[in-house]
Amino acid sequence: MDTNFQPITSKNARGHYRQHPLEFKRALVALSLERGASVARIARGHGVNANQVFSWRRLYEQGRLGVPALMRDDGLLPVVLAPTAPAPNSTPSDAKGVIVLELGQVRVRIEGQPNASTPAQVLDRVLR
Structure with a gap:
């Protein structure tokens, strides 16, 4: 799956922090939950830290990214x-x-x- 997401950047008092849209977060989470996917490779390919993707995965599983939690093959x-x-x-x-x-x-x-x-x-x- 070839995707090209553009993060939205903003300035605030603490410095430059990227503010990623929910669609971007959900897309990376979906990619990272595919069988055999490498979170580090996905994160690096989209210019974010792997720890950030893991954080978004936790939020997604809790239903805090605006969508219900994923059904996993458990x-x-x-x-x-x-x-x-x-x-x-x-x-x-x-x-x-x-x-x-x-x-x-x-x-x-x-x-x-x-x-x-x-x-x-x-x-x-x-x-x-």
């Missing part, structure tokens, strides 16, 4: 709860549950009343 799966309509003529005793797990091209649907070990076994097999 092994967790996203969970979506969707309301289901009760089946007609059903009683609470015959209520069934449905668990749908999606990971990339893999989709697993578990119907009925699975015990707690069933989803664990399925996830163990899918994530191998």
